Amino acid sequence: MAEDESIFLRAKDRSFKGLTEDEQKEWNGPFYFIQAADPQLGLMKAWRVGECDSGGDEWGEEVQLTKQAIQAINKLQPRPRFIVLCGDLVHAMPGSSFRTDQVKDLKEALRGTDPDIPLVFVSGNHDLGNTPTPDTVEQFCRDWGDDYFSFWVGGVLCFVLNSQFFFDSSGCPELMEAQEVWLERHLQRAAQTPSRHVLVFQHIPLFIHTPDEEDDYFNLQRGMRQRLVQRFKHAGVKAVFSGHYHRNAGGCHDGLDMVVSSAIGCQLGDDTHGVRVVVVTKDEIIHRYYSLDQLTERGLDEDLKKLLA
Template identity: 45%
Template sequence: MKIYFTTCLLLAAIIIGFANTLTAEDSSAKVDERFLQANDRTFRFFDTQEEQSWQEPFFFMQMADTQYGMFTGNKGFEQEEALVQQAVEHINRLRPRFVIVCGDLTNATPDQDRYQAQVAQYHQDFSKVDPEIPLVCVCGNHDLGNRPTPKSIATYKENFGDDYFSFWVGGVYNIVLNSSVLKDPTGAPEVLAAQQTWLGQQLERANEGKAQHIFVFQHHPLFLKREDEPDQYFNIPLERRTPLVNQLKQARVRAVFAGHYHRNSYGVAGEMEMITTGPVGRPLGKDPSGFRIVKVHQSKIEHQYWGMDDVPEHIELTEETAAP
């Protein structure tokens, strides 16, 4: 009996070890290529030659702060999962030119235990977006940590692609920034310096290519209401904000889109709009969980935030609104 009992314990240990090995292998399984299309500082879904010229009005969907785990303090993510699945249904029905998620894809940071589970759920849910609809991912402070490091940025890139990049769509130049190093560059000053050099090159490229509009996407708002408002948790410090805002205005950037605030906010700097969009996940104000629909016309843009339960059945791009 003693020998039998010992044998059973050994078999159980082997089975548990085998199961743990499978779990480890599953957690490190190769990421679906659709989440890694931001590569070599461009978004590979779009062909530059085809997309560099204006053709016709289009719309895209801007989301932010899916933040799996925020409702429960990382104990579960059922509510975020349900909201994202609802968002995916809207995406597949409306069929935007692209959809972009402006950061805080997860609530856990790369150095926390529940991070990989939240990443896996994000991948699982957003893999249900029709593959013909490009999904663009932007890094936020939860994706990198409040003080990003080369290690945390590398972990993000393994799961979601580059932390900053650019791409043409329909004659519009789109620039995605890592705003976490703008917020606090002390853990990765070399990343901020490289991004700043690269940004100058992209703004030149956009203007040389006669972009119909230039859009910037990031997680942190540059500011919520006014370009000279005091520093606070939800904006970029004035030390780095002021020169960047001036640079973007000089380059004729049409709009900057952000999240992070978990509610909506709007401001302008000259002719440049600062558009802060509420969360897909947990709200922190009166605005419900939802996303923004942005209509892009040759001479203007129109945008509106929609609560998840109020999204229209289809999007109209009429000749009247499309005319310059």
């Protein structure tokens, strides 16, 4: 058994132990979860020195920020039902000399998570490479679990997707096709299966501000974006949560909420290191971004606590 297998439950066989339909298909009242993104160990120094491709030889700042986030989350009452990390777990691309140590140090930083709070891992472009290959996908799965899967929490159906396949699957077309077949089957079933809400987690946003915006490094190309928007809406998806942008953005369009959350680690805009608290009620998905200092000092705002009462 690998050293960290007893620490992290991993998605396996496209599902997540303890969060299956049989166990969690019934709605049993409001709950909340934490969405975080881009701890990306190594980017803060690389960004400062302007060597984002080859830099990243120091990551102590990101380790401390990750530990601060976990310590603050552990103290929240009531506890979140899960934490989802929406990709770019480390900065070093597959094959980088810094990769092994960054993965090791992130796992160590996450080790302090309350064992009653499941950690759900999403793959990002730095975790897989900008053009993923079968080898880089296999390595991610060894380190963090399946790259795409579904799970249930309190009557809510959740999909975790490998968005790098949507961005550039030229290095692994057969893996992209496998996800497509799996996703289409599960979206069709979601449209016919009673659930309180359907949520999607992926690294790259469908869009940053509006569905008709121009193609960019930080969003999915327009053709792919439009197809996914239509498929998600048909399946009843209420919200898509992502990271990648290192700033808060997004918006609700025609009933689909695209939620873009800034980073635990390096900030590329005016936001601060933080996480998003997402409250799930019978009829709504309500979310608010908290800086790590806010979460550490104050915990949940009173109005969010009232929603959970």
